[in-house]
Amino acid sequence: MPLDAHIPSGPIEQKWQKNKFDLKLVNPANKRKYRIIVVGTGLAGGAAAATLGELGYEVLNFCFQDTPRRAHSIAAQGGINAAKNYQGDGDSVQRLFYDTIKGGDFRAREANVYRLAEVSANIIDQCVAQGVPFAREYGGALSNRSFGGALVSRTFYARGQTGQQLLLGAYQALQRQVAAGTVKQFVRTEMLELIVVEGRARGIVVRDLVTGKISSYVGDAVVLGTGGYGNVFYLSTNAKGSNATAIWRAHRKGAFFANPCYTQIHPTCIPKSGEYQSKLTLMSESLRNDGRVWVPKSAGDKRSPDQIPESDRDYYLERIYPTYGNLAPRDISSRQAKNVCDEGRGVGPGGLGVYLDFRDAFKRLGRKVMDERYGNLFEMYERITGEDPHDVPMRIYPAVHYTMGGLWVDYNLMSNLPGLFVGGEANFSDHGANRLGASALMQGLADGYFVLPATVGDYLARGGFAKIDTSHPAVRDAEREVNERTKQLMSIGGKKSADQLHRELGNVMWTDCGMARTKESLTHALSVIPELREKFYRELRVTGSGAELNQQLEQAGRVADFFELAELLCYDALQRNESCGGHFRVEYQTPDGEAQRNDAEYAYVAAWEFKGVGATPVLNKEPLVFENIHLAQRSYK
């Protein structure tokens, strides 16, 4: 099927303005007659719901947590990028655009990324007006820090809690609309199916997680801002509840899933401590501003770090990438950490760790300044490991962190299913094969505050669909599917919890489809995953009933969907016979071990079409055209 991204014509600097002018407007008096279903209350969903409500639409907004303020965006630490050039260090929309395309290893759509860079400055204005307490200089102006993959200082931050503060800004805007009656909030309510009527997304089937009741909501458009699918690896920096059910259900109903294999492994996480581990904790990349990454020069050096003299240390990022040093992008830093550990130079239990050392920064800046910058991260580290980074270097190791892939969307963030819009981490749109630090928050808010409110309105104004209610046969069919699935999960009667079976899937994914992938490992995964899936449906046990608060059932449903998504991820990784960004195929590397792209054959978005569980999915391609940026081998040396 041909994919049309609907990219506006004209020079890239004018595309968004032109598009905004071309978008149809809804008559203000009619807005309240349109009902928009927004699933998700993170930066993307929360900002979209609040803004659409403010514009006057009737918005129904859903999340599975007990309040919208707990969406996983809350956990983002480091910061948000914007091309404000407050530091006068040469930043511009053009540079942020270029850095993001290059950071994404030339696998993102130019027009989307340019728009992102363009609206980035408005995001900061918006958040400041909401009272987001960004860090400031003594003179009262906003302060910035640097993040990986950039040579300018364009990251805005609120201590180590930037995501929290941005999300609270969006949450408060949302609560304002709740009070105004434009947004109806449904908490502890999980979307389990998408309702499609005559080819258009018209509603969702949900389960009330407190009472277990299954019901449906229909409207004129559906917006998904349901986050990423990193938990397909079981262990990741995502929250325990983060899941792919909403986008997976939409995919099964016809929405294409784009670039599922583009997953980001973050270089600075606290290493795993045991088999019981339920999640991994990120140490913000901002630490790499002042921390230096190193391992002993020789394998098997078991001395404690303070006993290892300068001459026996290998500051490998500074050595290999003299220009970017410790601020080399995430994919590169993670791979190098894996390399030194594979050489036997890793530190800590199992040799799966590298040092992130603040000794020099403490000397240069003093404890007070350092604590001001990173105090809460130091505390967090100490709380988890029992070690104080003031005294000993941190030990870090890469972990699954972010998923660049997601549902395919056009320039207007609409999927190939008309009426289904997707924002934030749930879509594939802006980060190509690798996301730069502090760019997800930017994208979530750009989508939520500025893009979706304009483009959803256009879709509604164009019309062409009739009002429906929940008595429609498509609604009843979707509900029946949900009920049958619940019954199936409840009736297996095995001995294992969904969590246990999920962990087994995660092990396969991490080993075969993690930081380094090969044809063999992926073929292996594709043979093992269906077996594991069968095992899941044989050995699962869900206690209790469906008609009550039942966390085992919630989890079982999510894990069931991960089992299907995992397979698609491996198909995608296997078809992409090149290395790019977070997707590293061992067979395709430059002589010095960097990712080797193949632009002639793979400069496309892989958009997959669902054909049934266990059936081979169909690949559709959207060619990527680079008119403004010259394709080049990414270099951070």
Place this chain on the structure above:
Amino acid sequence: MRITLDIWRQKNPRDPGRFERFEVPNINEHMSFLEMLDVLNQQLVSEGKEPVAFDSDCREGICGMCGFLINGEAHGPLRNATVCQTHMRHFKDGDVLRLEPWRAAAFPVLRDLIVDRSALDRIIASGGYTSTRTGSAAEANQILVSKPYADKAMEAAACIGCGACVASCPNAAAALFTGAKIAHLAHLPQGQPERMARALSMTSQAHAEGFGHCTTIGECEAVCPAGIKLEVISMMNKDVIKATLGGRASEMQTLAALPPSAAMRFFESEPPKKEQ
């Protein structure tokens, strides 16, 4: 190590509930408290018994979803930490721990250790925001905010909305939570236009939700994982008094219409000391 747990079991809001005893052998001290409960639940599932329901999501102390009492202490024995950030190394072999949900009239128990905290959302909805239209904001550096104020605002804004302050308060007051939002916005110029109206509406909403009156006992500050200080409550009280004395509705509207710099005249709290 081995731990004995007495856990509150309650099937639904109508069930009277009771404690049930569990033994958890073979605990690794590096486990987090919630991972220890995961291990217990996995065991219960394999035996076909109902696992213990508890809330959690981020598991790193920021989302505010987790929380229950361990031996009567909200979030357990560790200061400035949530229960998900508490590791087993803080307990001893042979400890007997009693786990119960937050207890407050405004927080009905839904199941086991899970309570309904939506009253906190309604407090925010009653005024815990600035009324800015998306897309209409002024250039961010147009209004400068001196760093000490910005830092103070951030300190108050760090509240994670967990409800431990309510659970630990003998009056079940939500003063620390409400004060934190009022103080956050009151420390910033952007929060001035609606400052007085906000203080009044949020505090009256808290009372309407059934939270008690604050008598400055200070238990909340002691258990707060986000380090919110009692001073937010005094700031809230001052604003409420000011608003009640001087703030008839018409005046509030005049105040809201003034440019932020003029509204700043009403901003009378002591500026925090500049750091050396």
